[in-house]
Amino acid sequence: MADASMKDLTLKSSTSGDANEESFEGITEVREGKAIIRCDKKLNIFYNATQEVNRDISIVGVHAHILREKKDDVTLVEAMAASGIRSIRYALEVKGLKKVIANDFSTDCITSINKNSKLNGTEDIVQPSLNDANVIMRSQKGFIIDLDPYGSPAAFIDSAVHGLEDGGLFVVTATDMAGLAGGNAGEACFARYGAMPLKIKSCHEMALRILIHTVQSSANRYGRVAIPLLSLKIDFYVRLFFKIIKSPERAKESCINTSLVYYCTGCKAFNFQPLGVRKSQKIYTFARGPPVSDKCSNCGSIHHVGGPIWTGPMHDKDFVSVMEKTLEDNYSYLNTFPRIEGIINLVAEEVDVPLFYELSELCSVLKVGTIPLPKIRSAILNLGYQVSLSHIAPNTIKTTCPNSIIWDIMRKWKLQNPSPQPLKEGAGFNIMQKESETPNISFDLHPDANPASKENNLMRYQNNPTRNWGPGVRNAFKGQQKSEDKRIANQGKKRHQRKEPGTSNKSEPESSPSPESKCFKKDDSTISGEEGQEKL
Ligand SMILES: C[S@@+](CC[C@H](N)C(=O)[O-])C[C@H]1O[C@@H](n2cnc3c(N)ncnc32)[C@H](O)[C@@H]1O
Ligand SMILES: [Zn+2]
Incomplete structure (x- = not known):
């Protein structure tokens, strides 16, 4: 990522006699994508270099949406534009944009947006706007809204889904992962998003699904539907893309894709309680429940209850494939190209079911050495179920296989790989006491045991690249x-x-x-x- 550079020009200007460089005193310069951004250090302006991948992937996603919807002359509203880097990059790097409204409520930011738009020659497209984000999103009709707040977007979602043109794109970031992913007690998340998180290995997918639920219920209140196009956990934040359409009829369908989660505290199994079911084409009715007994049928432990979360699709696979092509056709110059390619491929492979298991956690319940990923994938595939990784973490299992059969597979693995330490009371002990109800479990290597993204050597999971990796500071x-x-x-x-x-x-x-x-x-x-x- 050599080009994502941030230079301090102060020293250079004070030691140089060059008249042009004189004007750079106290200025920091950033180059990202096709844009150059210079900011006066005295101004109070947010910029986070680590979110380059957020901006890059948004550029590709916005471009893909414009292509897919066969639009041109599009207006994009960036509700919280800070230095203006994202708006200026949209103007420089996405075809089909007529106007980009770069809004912020800080006068320092508007000064930066004005200067940098001139510097990059985007004044015809980028229109600076000094306003509150909620006001601009409700008053300015746009086909695309990009909302990238500090922390939580919760207080701005209503305005975004209300303000968009029919068929428009809503792209949103949330960095308040401590609340959204269940790090603190769940009540703060409930107050913000109307759902309880759970402290589980797939808490980041749960965060995505909580946010989809929040956006969906806002949209539904206006007779609109938020169709999730792409839902990503990246580094320390989530970034989601929604197509917003007007359809009071389809808004009623949300009840069948919204569920409570019953999570077993012993064996980590999850079960879902949908809030409604479809009776016929357009008729919905009450769901039956509960989906679990008082104690878990695998291991006898108690359940925790979370949600409600969105349990419908998190991605639109057609949008994802248009994005992949858009990336390849237009954006080979992006520093984060290999990473975006890897993420998009992982998403394309994801099985469309809510939440996932983590391999080491399953093994630790039975106190057995970690089963190699291709082995458990083969066992699942050999029984005829689908399986994939999650884009969120390595060694994960998203599967259509019921959790009782996952435990039959794990029991067989444990019997084939006995550990010297005997299991005492508890979830693992109780699971091993049960008889398997699944004949013909086979760990023989299945042809799809390794995902294509691995066979093709794509960049898939990335650790925090630097020491101070996180949401960033205001200036x-x-x-x-x-x-x-x-x-x-x-x-x-x-x-x-x-x-x-x-x-x-x-x-x-x-x-x-x-x-x-x-x-x-x-x-x-x-x-x-x-x-x-x-x-x-
Ligand atoms: C995280 S930064 C945006 C970063 C920018 N999108 C980027 O890619 O570099 C959040 C910005 O939102 C602005 N902001 C916060 N609350 C706002 C509000 N209610 N209305 C308008 N702007 C707001 C802040 O001044 C800040 O510049
Ligand atoms: Zn259990």
Whole structure:
């Protein structure tokens, strides 16, 4: 990612006699995609280099939507534009955009947007706007809305889905993962998003599905439907793409794709309680429940209840394939091209079922050595069920196979690989006491045991590329040096490390990190401080 560079031009200007460079005093320069952004360090402007992949993937997704909807002369509203880098890049790098409204409620940001739009020659397309995000999204008709807030987007979703033209694209980021993915107690998430998260390995997929539920219920209130096109967990945030259409009729369908989650605290199995069922083409009725007994039928443990979450599709596979082609045809220059290619391929492979298992967690319930991924995939495929990885983490299993059969497979693996440590009471012990109800379980290698994305050696999972990796600080252009000073001062001191929910120290990245990516966050405490401002 060599081009995603952030230069401090102060030193250069003060030592140089060149008249042009004189004007750069106190300016930081960023090059990303086809844009150059210069920001005065005295201004209070947000920029996070680590979100280059967020901007790149958004450019490809917006372009794909315009192509798919056969549109030109499109208006895009960026409700929170900060330095203007994203709006300017849309104007420079996406065909079919007539107007990009770069809105922010900070006058410093508008100064930056004006100057940088001139610098990049995008004044004809980029229209700076000083307004509150909710006001601009409701008052300005657009075919595309990009919402990229600090922390939670919850307070802005209603305006976005209300303001879009029919068939338009809503692209949204949420970085408040501590709440959304169940890191804290669930009530804060419920207050913001109307759903309870769970502390589970697939909490980040649950976060995506909670946000889809929130967007869907906002859209449905206006007789609209939010069709999820692409739902991604990337690094420390989620980024989702929705097509918003007017259809009071289809809005009623949401009840069948909205479910409570029953999660077994012993064997990690999940079951879903839909809130409605389809009776006939356009008629819906009450669902039967509950989907589980008081105690788990696999292991006898109790359940936790989460949700409601969206249990319909998270991605539109046709949109994903248009995105892949759009990427290949137009964006080979992007620094994050290999990463986006990997993510899109993983998403294309994902089985369309909610949530996933994590391999080491299944094995730890039975205290058995980790079953190799191709082995368990083969066992599932040999029984005729679908299986895939999740784009969110390696060593994951998304499958149509019922959880009782997953445990029959794991029981057989344990019997073939006995461990010296006997299982005492508990979930694993109870599972091993049961008889298998699934004959013909075979670990023989299935032809699809390895996914195509692995066979093709695509970049799939990436570790945090730098030390200070996270949502960033409000004035990144100013904070760069302080961050480094503080890091040096803190060397050797024991620091309190926040662990992101759902992360495991054991998970192995399958691709090498990208050393050039930068994040200009000051330190861990700044992150908490920023999120603190978002707290309810
Ligand atoms: C995370 S930054 C946006 C980053 C930008 N989209 C990018 O890609 O670099 C959030 C921005 O939202 C602005 N903002 C926060 N609340 C707002 C509101 N209610 N209305 C308008 N702008 C707002 C802040 O001034 C800040 O510049
Ligand atoms: Zn259980």
